[in-house]
Amino acid sequence: MINIVYRLKSPKFFEESIDEIELDGVVVRPTYLSICQADQRYYQGSRPAEILDKKLPMALIHEGIGEVVFDSENNLKSGDKVVMIPNTPFGDDVCRANYSYKSKFRGSGFDGFTSDLIKLESDRVVKLPDNFNNHVSAFIELITVAYQGISKFNEMAITPKNRLGVWGDGNLGYITALLLKELWPESKVIVFGKHQENLNLFSFADETYRIHSVPDDLVIDHGFECVGSSASQSAIEQIIDLINPQGTINLFGVSEYPVPINTRMILEKGLTIQGNSRSEREDFVGVVELLTENPQLFEHLEKLISNVCEINSLSDLKEAFDKDYISKFGKTVLKWNK
Template sequence: MLNQVYRLVSERKFESFVVSEKIHEKSVVVKPTYLSICHADQRYYSFKRRTEVINEKLPMALIHEGIGKVVATSDDKFSIGDRVIFIPSLPVEKDELIEENYLESTKFRSSNYDGLMQEYIISDISRIVKIPDGLENTIVAFAEMLTVAHQGITRLSRVSDISDSVIGIWGDGNLGYMVSALIKCIYPESKVYVFGHHQAKLNYFSFVDRTFLTDNIPENVRIDQAIEATGGLGSQMAIDQIINSLEPEGASVLMGVSEENVPVNTRMVLQKGLTFVGSSRSSRSDFIEVMNMLTKNPLLVDKMGILVDTVRDIKSIDDIGQAFEHDQAHAFGKTIMHWHL
């Protein structure tokens, strides 16, 4: 079938491409309906990646957070009209030890494979998950980011008991907010401290136990585990503060993406016997678990509703650019594109 794909071709410029798609026996045809803009998409849109990376990947359709409706299927697991959430990781092999999102061969939408800004998505049945009734489109549109948060928490729980400990979250943005909300949902007996740069953003974290500005952390603050959710230029300060604040033999998950190498105080890591674990993206199991959690926890849904900054109708390529420009001007919350193309 012929499909319209909207790709980034140069800085802040999108163009439409007509692509011939093959529909296989296990394919499901999905019409995208609500898409969410991520910081990773913005780095491509604004050409904040290295030149060689940009040149290698463009032209490419952006967006990896989103949902759609099934319009054609030959598989009895789905019906026409079903709402589904897209899993952006596209594995081409299975490994008994390595999760799909860490395999070097796995493709990822809007990174090394076309994203969701398309007329239709031809998806394998394993790359979509049915959305339970009752969940709002504008919230599940960015639930992929919740699955990333869930992956990080799961990886931390594998190396340290976090059921009733003090957990520090570095990062007062969307990811830090989601991680904090999920921890409070999964481990209600734990204490969550959030460390951020902006008091205005920290005010949104009313459900955690304590918040701190990163330039005014009391010397006696100690934590059992930490999650770094800052990324970028803030990673170095965050990791330094995590190392200083962790109790001996504490553990931390690193989730923030940085374009540059980040120095680490290895002397104190060794002296305190600390464990650091990397976490990136998510797998199908995270999507299934997050859908279940949203269904069973209305308070979690309410917390996610705060992140819906704006919903913009997308009926033209110009509308796409305007949505990205709007999103850049807002440091907290998610810009949702109601996709009509």
């Protein structure tokens, strides 16, 4: 079957190419996609030159949903709505597939979802209820990243979870704080950020503080770093200062450069640091179940949507990336009409 793929050839330049797609596994027609900061780093050319040379041309975007066109195992019907899982395992490993060097990730290790059709293995899709909000569903993958990190935290934490601190007032910080409050409603969820206009949107949090206006006597039991880049250094430093002994520091932010950490205080307090990246099928299933059982979460998640762009051409796709780049907060959703 003929398939058209829309790849980033060089920063800010997309091109069309024609590929063959086999009628095997599950074939999905993308309907709603969402732009991630990782996509923007490729589009803006802010990744190191050697990485851009190695990975481009490549179709971007790893967050998205679509409609089933064909299922070789007949488990899904044509027209079923599914969320697509971008992490793709190759071979068995002792660790989870989202941490395995044998896995490839769409929009990073190989083509993402900007094409007419996507062929996936049957375990790389999860069926969605028809009544799920399409715009929110487009970034379920991002929600699963927070979900898998929180699941690991729950298994690892040995001290009370009375006061949970989230650093970062962006998209991932918002989702992480929301899930923490939903999963531990009796705990205090405290959000630390730089932008008051963003913090005002965290209506579900128990307390919010600008990072330079934190009470001297404030302490937390566990911390979640959702800042990334060079700013993660100051966030981690503040978490170490405020956290109780034997707490956990859960890292979600991505930095292109090494970040110094105060190991003396980590040793003194007996802290545990946990790294979190990407997600796997069980996280997608868990998030779909969580949203199904708690539909009120959609109301909060809808606040993250800053742009909805209809994509009918490559110029529309470029315009959507440019619009997303200047947005200070929220997700850009693409209604994929290609």
